[in-house]
Amino acid sequence: DIQMTQSPSSLSASVGDRVTITCRASQSISSYLNWYQQKPGKAPKLLIYAASSLQSGVPSRFSGSRSGTDFTLTISSLQPEDFATYYCQQSSSTPYTFGQGTKLEIK
Amino acid sequence: EVQLVESGGGLVQPGGSLRLSCAASGFTFSNYEMNWVRQAPGKGLEWVSYISSSGSTIYYVDSVKGRFTISRDNAKNSLYLQMNSLRAEDSAVYYCASTTRMDVWGQGTTVTVSS
Numbered sequence: 001d002i003q004m005t006q007s008p009s010s011l012s013a014s015v016g017d018r019v020t021i022t023c024r025a026s027q028s029i030s031s032y033l034n035w036y037q038q039k040p041g042k043a044p045k046l047l048i049y050a051a052s053s054l055q056s057g058v059p060s061r062f063s064g065s066r067s068g069t070d071f072t073l074t075i076s077s078l079q080p081e082d083f084a085t086y087y088c089q090q091s092s093s094t095p096y097t098f099g100q101g102t103k104l105e106i107k
Numbered sequence: 108e109v110q111l112v113e114s115g116g117g118l119v120q121p122g123g124s125l126r127l128s129c130a131a132s133g134f135t136f137s138n139y140e141m142n143w144v145r146q147a148p149g150k151g152l153e154w155v156s157y158i159s160s161s162g163s164t165i166y167y168v169d170s171v172k173g174r175f176t177i178s179r180d181n182a183k184n185s186l187y188l189q190m191n192s193l194r195a196e197d198s199a200v201y202y203c204a205s206t207t208r209m210d211v212w213g214q215g216t217t218v219t220v221s222s
Contacts, residue, residue: 032207034208034209036152036209038152043202043212043213043214043215044144044152044202044204044209044212045212046208046209046210049208049210050208055210087151087152089152089154089209091207091208091209094154094157094166094168095154095166095168095169096142096154096157096207097154098151098152098153098154099151100151101151101152
């Protein structure tokens, strides 16, 4: 199985900050990497697919990148509605594993 | 509006069975592969199962193989998850989600396995 190691597990930041979350795959997954945002009591929401493609309707302050098996989600300027938990997920091969999540909290 | 609506969750005793349903609307369901994903209380997301658009290709996470069965009825725009021999560790919110990039999710249905 492909392991997805996400860091950090939690992060405190302020409105307006630039934030980066990373995810490392245990083997090559090409660009089959998706990022989701989840708020308490709600279903996850797709933000980024194929490592760097912005899902329709998602603000442009969210971006994704890839370097080998390392993937990054960047929020360029945090907004109040961005405080949530973020997950990466590989869709290269089953089981489609998720990272353990990053909880983004208000500083 | 593109929508997925899960149903069928509830409280069941260990060893019992449940059948979850996911009703799709607002898109051509028969064209899209589907997944079930679960989230135990206070925990992260876990992919459970995948089914291709025609139903001919199916995958499961190891922990549910032989106990859970995914299926779909494209004429009824519906996805199902038959869960047998349920264990306490199967307790979770179960979501259906469309395509491998999971761009549309339902609101979830809660399964609690407890005596």
